[in-house]
Every structure is written in C-alpha cells, then in structure tokens.
Amino acid sequence: MSMFCHQCQEAARNVGCSGKAGVCGKTEPVANLQDLLVYTLKGVAEFNQQARKHGLHKPETDEQMLDGLFSTITNANFDGEAIKDRIDRALFTREEIKKALQNEGKLEEKAYGDFATWETNRKNYEEKSTEKKVGILRDENEDVRSLRSLVLFGLKGISAYGEHAYNLGKHNPEISEFIEKALLATEDDSLSADDLTALVLDTGAKGVEVMALLDEANTSAYGNPEITEVELGVRDRPAILVSGHDLKDFDELLEQTKDQGVDIYTHSEMLPANYYPAFKKYDHFVGNYGSSWWNQKVEFDSFNGPVLFTTNCIVPPKESYTDRIYTTGASGYPGFKHIANRDKGGVKDFSEVIDHAKKLPAPTGVEEGKLVGGFAHNQVMQLADKVVDAVKSGAIKQFFVMAGCDGRMKDREYYTDFAKALPEDTVILTAGCAKYRYNKLELGDIGGIPRVLDAGQCNDSYSLAVIALKLKEVFELEDVNELPISYNIAWYEQKAVIVLLALLSLGIKNIKLGPTLPAFLSPNVANVLVEKFGINGIQTVEEDMEQFLG
Structure with missing residues (x-):
C-alpha cells in the first residue's frame, strides 16, 4: 500500500498525498514509518495509562511521547533512520512498562490491540508500516476517519508546544496523560461520532493549556516580549542563521557564540526571538534575515553561513547549501548533520556549527530596513x-x-x-x-x-x-x-x-x-x-x- 497523508494544507488535489512522495517532499517509506511510530506510541500509551494508576509511571516517558509525535508533523523530520530510532525506543519503553506492571501483578488481563503487541526486527519496519491497520486509511468510515484525524493532528500540535515548554523545565503531567488517553481513543471503535466530537473540543481545550504553559515557560525564562524594531540588513561578519521555534536552543547558541566573531540571525518563525529582553544583551545578535520558511531555497543560498533548524519547516534543499544545514531536536533530514540532545541538566554542544561558520563568508544582504513586532x-x-x-x-x-x-x-x-x-x-x-x-x-x-x-x-x-x-x-x-x-x-x-x-x-x-x-x-x-x-x-x-x- 502506498503512503497516504492528508495532514497538511498542501495535500495533493486537496484530497491527500499518495504514491512515492508527498508534496512536502517526504518519501513514501518515511511517511509510512511515521505512521508506524504513532501506532507504536499508542502501545506505549496503553501500558503507561495502567502504570499511572499504580505509581509506576516514569516521567521521561512524557518527553518521549512529545518528541515522537512532534517528529511526525508535516515538515519536521524527513530522516527514516531517525524515525526508526524513535520506533526502537518506543518498543523498548512499551515492553519495559509492561514488564514493570507484570512484576507488580498489575497488568490488566484483556485482549490488546496489535499496536500494543506487535514485534519485529528493525529491518522489517518498512514492511510493517505498510499494513492498512497502521495508517490513516484503516478507518473505512470517512466521518470517523475525519474526527480521529482532527484529534491526532491536534495532539501533534500539542506535543510540539509541549516539547518546547519541557525543554525550558515546564511540564504539566495532565497534558501528557490526556495525550495518551486521546491516542487510545482513536483506536476505540466503541466511541460514537458525538464522543469523538467532544474529544475534538477537549483536545482544543488542552491546546489552550499547553500554549499557556509555553507562554509561561518562554516569559519566565526570557522576559515578556516588548515592542522592538528588528534589523533586516546584514553585517560583514561570519554568521549562523537560526530557523524553527525552540527558544532554549536559540539561547544556548547565543551564549556559545559570544565573543566568537560570529553573528546570529533569525529566520522565519524564529523572528520573535528578537522581541525577548533576555536576548537583547548579545551584541552579536543582529536581527532577522529573509522571510517565510518556503523561501529558504533562495535565502539559504545567499546567507552563505550555516543554518540551524531547531524544529520544523524544512524544505528539501538545493545541493548548493546541503553541507551547511544542521538539525536538532525533533527535526531531521538525510545528509544534514544532527546536533544531539542535551544531557539532563546540561546544554547542547553547538561547537561544530560555530567552527563551520568561522570558515564561511558573511551573508549577502537580501533587504534593508526594519520591522516592528513584540505585541504579545x-x-x-x-x-x-x-x-x-x-x-x-x-x-x-x-x-x-x-x-x-x-x-x-x-x-x-x-x-x-x-x-x-x-x-x-x-x-x-x-x-x-x-x-x-x-x-x-x-x-x-x-x-x-x-x-x-x-x-x-x-x-x-x-x-x-x-x-x-x-x-x-x-x-x-x-x-x-x-x-x-x-x-x-x-x-x-x-x-x-x-x-x-x-x-x-x-x-x-x-x-x-x-x-x-x-x-x-x-x-x-x-x-x-x-x-x-x-x-x-x-x-x-x-x-x-x-x-x-x-
């Protein structure tokens, strides 16, 4: 069975992408593997819900769920091996929780769905991922499929915002518990259309909570955004361009580039970093370069320096700049160098990106002037x-x-x-x-x-x-x-x-x-x-x- 994906606005013919690749550039195997990752996370949710009841829940499982779902949004991660790594981890976690429940005599005796029991070798993940029950089209009833999709895609959004907050030390376990319950609800055939509609609205309510949590995380760490004039021009120094949404990554990169002779610019959704008071103390933070994410093929070419993706909004690159793109967190792309996650209590190591920047020319300007923002x-x-x-x-x-x-x-x-x-x-x-x-x-x-x-x-x-x-x-x-x-x-x-x-x-x-x-x-x-x-x-x-x- 070919891939089928209808989660983004670019869905082919406004119906769904199928065949060998999506409009976003994601290949059939990667799209199917991401479906398998979501399917496997439902198995984690199955046993973790039981673990919560008996005090056997491990908090790090919450972060794993956030990262796993986040990595499956439209243009975050195109790297099949990185998705397989997450499936490996999800299977290990699922069985670890199940074993803990068995050891305590707390495992519920019931018939479990395939998502909670399947096993195979990593080399067979692609084959497993093509089974109809794994993907969106398992639901023959289009209304059920539609409502379950609304819930699932809402959960992916919640996970994206939840991970950013988590990185800044803010986490609400109730949101993670809701993610698990809602994931399992998308496999529950006993739920009526009214039940699923109510779940859609509950998902929206949790969306408000997670955005409030992230707002608190960002503002408590970096201050409240304030009215700011953002510079759009460039300086004559080597530089790093930062795209995506994660302010923790941005903070650590700014600190590591201090006094290194390397400037920092924001791109696309990272523009609002310019509005936070905590970042204004860095005189090598210049301003914003370029425009929206979809213009990156032109703008990354002219930037000349390394580009760091902290999250989603990747466009399959031109060969001319592939060797200077870095990813971190939930993002990934074959051939891009990936910056590993920080150890607990530590920071990410951006030294490779910084050293790379020092060897490259300064950005070529694409515009001049200023724009004003910061009206949170x-x-x-x-x-x-x-x-x-x-x-x-x-x-x-x-x-x-x-x-x-x-x-x-x-x-x-x-x-x-x-x-x-x-x-x-x-x-x-x-x-x-x-x-x-x-x-x-x-x-x-x-x-x-x-x-x-x-x-x-x-x-x-x-x-x-x-x-x-x-x-x-x-x-x-x-x-x-x-x-x-x-x-x-x-x-x-x-x-x-x-x-x-x-x-x-x-x-x-x-x-x-x-x-x-x-x-x-x-x-x-x-x-x-x-x-x-x-x-x-x-x-x-x-x-x-x-x-x-x-």
Whole structure:
C-alpha cells in the first residue's frame, strides 16, 4: 500500500498525498514509518495509562511521547533512520512498562490491540508500516476517519508546544496523560461520532493549556516580549542563521557564540526571538534575515553561513547549501548533520556549527530596513487604555486576527491582498509565519498604534486569545463574539490545527479558514463545524471584505 497523508494544507488535489512522495517532499517509506511510530506510541500509551494508576509511571516517558509525535508533523523530520530510532525506543519503553506492571501483578488481563503487541526486527519496519491497520486509511468510515484525524493532528500540535515548554523545565503531567488517553481513543471503535466530537473540543481545550504553559515557560525564562524594531540588513561578519521555534536552543547558541566573531540571525518563525529582553544583551545578535520558511531555497543560498533548524519547516534543499544545514531536536533530514540532545541538566554542544561558520563568508544582504513586532498580550495590555480609547472614539473600527501559517501556494497571495484592502481604521493582530504575507507592507498606524500587531510565533496565538478575552472584560460583554474582532486564519500544518481547535474551545465563532479547508474534514464533519461554529472558507478578497464589513 502506498503512503497516504492528508495532514497538511498542501495535500495533493486537496484530497491527500499518495504514491512515492508527498508534496512536502517526504518519501513514501518515511511517511509510512511515521505512521508506524504513532501506532507504536499508542502501545506505549496503553501500558503507561495502567502504570499511572499504580505509581509506576516514569516521567521521561512524557518527553518521549512529545518528541515522537512532534517528529511526525508535516515538515519536521524527513530522516527514516531517525524515525526508526524513535520506533526502537518506543518498543523498548512499551515492553519495559509492561514488564514493570507484570512484576507488580498489575497488568490488566484483556485482549490488546496489535499496536500494543506487535514485534519485529528493525529491518522489517518498512514492511510493517505498510499494513492498512497502521495508517490513516484503516478507518473505512470517512466521518470517523475525519474526527480521529482532527484529534491526532491536534495532539501533534500539542506535543510540539509541549516539547518546547519541557525543554525550558515546564511540564504539566495532565497534558501528557490526556495525550495518551486521546491516542487510545482513536483506536476505540466503541466511541460514537458525538464522543469523538467532544474529544475534538477537549483536545482544543488542552491546546489552550499547553500554549499557556509555553507562554509561561518562554516569559519566565526570557522576559515578556516588548515592542522592538528588528534589523533586516546584514553585517560583514561570519554568521549562523537560526530557523524553527525552540527558544532554549536559540539561547544556548547565543551564549556559545559570544565573543566568537560570529553573528546570529533569525529566520522565519524564529523572528520573535528578537522581541525577548533576555536576548537583547548579545551584541552579536543582529536581527532577522529573509522571510517565510518556503523561501529558504533562495535565502539559504545567499546567507552563505550555516543554518540551524531547531524544529520544523524544512524544505528539501538545493545541493548548493546541503553541507551547511544542521538539525536538532525533533527535526531531521538525510545528509544534514544532527546536533544531539542535551544531557539532563546540561546544554547542547553547538561547537561544530560555530567552527563551520568561522570558515564561511558573511551573508549577502537580501533587504534593508526594519520591522516592528513584540505585541504579545503583556505588551498590548500596557497599551490597553490607548487601544480602548481608540475603539471608543471610532479611530479603530475593527480588529482582524490574521494568524497561522504561510505556504508556497500562489493562492496565499490572497492574504497580502486582503491586508492591503482593509480600511485604514482596522488593525491586524497576527502570530505565526502567516505574517510574512503583510508584515512588511507600509500600512501605517492609528494614533501611534501600528496597524499590524505581531504577537510572535504560532504558539503566541494564545496571546491573541488573551487579548480578545481581556477586551471582552474591559467592554463588559457577555460573549467574546460581540467584540469588533474578525478571524481570517491561514493554516498549513498540525500546530495550526491545534490553534484552530483551541479557538473553538474558547467559543470563538465565524472563523474564515484558508486558503483551503483541510482535506481531512469529511463533508459531514465540515458541516458540523459550519453549523455549530460558523467556520467557512475564503472566497475572493472583495467577497470576504463584504462579509466581514458589509
């Protein structure tokens, strides 16, 4: 059986990728191995749920689950051997927990699913991964498949954010326990459509919790983001470009490059690192280089120095720069050098990347100027009186939340055109790489309030929700949907899925989602989202502007 994958917005023909490779560039064997990893983690969840009941749970299993699921999101890890390593570890953990339960006489006597019992040699993983029961298409009923997919992809997003928080010493065991229960629920044929729908919303609620946890982790470690002018030009020194989302990796790299004659630049989703006070003490932290993740084939070529991927957003590279790309954490790609995880209580060793940078020329500039960001919830709350006055006076008529993901499809130009067409009395609230479609436009300000307020990374969509809830309180409204806030969200992968589910769990309605509705939504499930939450797809800029403002 060929691969089948419909987890991202680029799913072929908006149905699903199949055959020898996905649109993202992931090969059939790797895609199938990732399905097998998820399948095996369900076995870990089966026995770990029992272990929790009897005090036999090992906390490090939580980190293993977060990392395993994170490594299977769309463009994080393309390395089949790295995925096999995770399957090895999952099988070992599954059997270790099972043995501990047996030794204590606590193992439940029941019929276990294949996901909890399968065994084979590593050389046979590819064959096992092609079994129908391992992949998404095991569910013949498209509505069941759709709901289970929503849950699974939401769990992958939760795991991504959970791992970042874990790396900074923040962990909520209840979130990990929920991940296990929800994974097992996707194998439970006794659950009705209503049960699965409720689980989807529960997944969204846990998404809010994990984003709040990561917000606490980031701000307690590095301070609250503050309004910042970010330099877009380059200096004449060797440099390292950092992509992805993990601030702990970024912190350790900055410290290790201090006084080394090597500059540091952010790329794509790492841009918001510029907003954190703790990083501003480093004079070799220059600013941001380039734009969205999908432009990396051009921008990595001209950067000239090493590029470090701390997480996802990898595009299969051009040969011209393959030898200077490094990965770490959940990310990986065949041929890229991988920086090993830190030992407990230790730091990652980036010396190889730093030494490599010293041998390479300085970056070639791709743009000049500055952009402004840092409008997370703490900073916006400091401006609350100014914002409220602007709303009450009519200077600001409407806020538009335009958060989420960017991508390479031409129809995403819609978001640039939409931003340009917005009336001058409107303000864009943004987070995630979707902002690259409009954050460099000259849209001006309203009484000193920039018309594009960038809260940060995709996980900082939490900040946008906090802002909305605070405004609801200030204006003494009963329902957050009574606020002059409209939602025009772009999505690409599973972290955007959990952001969407989180917004739904907060009761936010009438969200426009594009550039296409997810391929994993069956017609019936899509209808439920439309009828219950008012979710709808984008049309033309003119039609959508009329719907929002008409």
